[in-house]
């Protein structure tokens with residue numbers, strides 16, 4: 001009790017209630033990856049030990065990410081190389097959710113506006129640059145241009161379905177916060193008057209896949225994330241407990257002004273075992 005209250009006072013952030021009581025019933029954990037377990041090549045201190053300890057205690061875990069600049073295999077290799085004990089099947093990404101959705105659409109013709117590193121994950125689908133049924137948009141770094149946006153505008157206006165791997169506002173890099181693809185997706189939506197289907201966080205469908213895999217009721221699951229919108233807002237909307245960590249893209253002023261209130265605010269993922277009572 002005292003620890004959670006102390007953390008609340010120390011950070012000065014509003015929360016939904018007493019974190020410790022809420023966490024009593026946690027039986028499984030979703031870890032956001034980027035900004036929670038590592039930033040770039042730097043492991044968040046204590047993150048490897050936290051994952052190991054929760055695993056030791058028998059909690060089912062899943063590792064979720066909106067990152068679309070790395071293949072599924074690449075993500076797994078990176079986590080393993082950094083020292084995390086994670087299996088490839090425990091990683092759920094916006095890309096893997098999109099693959100599930102496209103399979104359900106029964107072989108649509110697709111235009112993939114995605115990073116070369118994840119293009120291979122979509123190899124099973126038919127590519128069609130001129131007359132796609134679906135336009136799939138992910139991170140493409142500095143390849144965004146007026147010409148590209150205008151081309152996508154034309155395709156979506158003519159009836160192609162827009163799938164956005166995510167709609168994040170910004171992300172944390174080793175150089176600081178950088179603009180993410182959310183504004184480009186929003187721009188295409190605005191210009192065409194059509195809505196994109198969002199694959200990753202905070203989409204309820206994405207969290208439901210994770211919950212289904214954990215085999216737990218949402219109120220028994222905590223999501224640990226650095227993104228108050230996608231991780232905490234999305235997780236709480238799905239009925240989970242949202243634990244916001246003050247690493248990665250976390251910014252105090254942004255969190256304070258948000259209408260979303262985390263169930264618990266922690267300096268970093270390293271504090272998680274203690275507040276779970278381990």
Ligand SMILES: [Mg+2]
Pocket residue numbers: 032033034035036225226227248
């Ligand atoms: Mg993150």
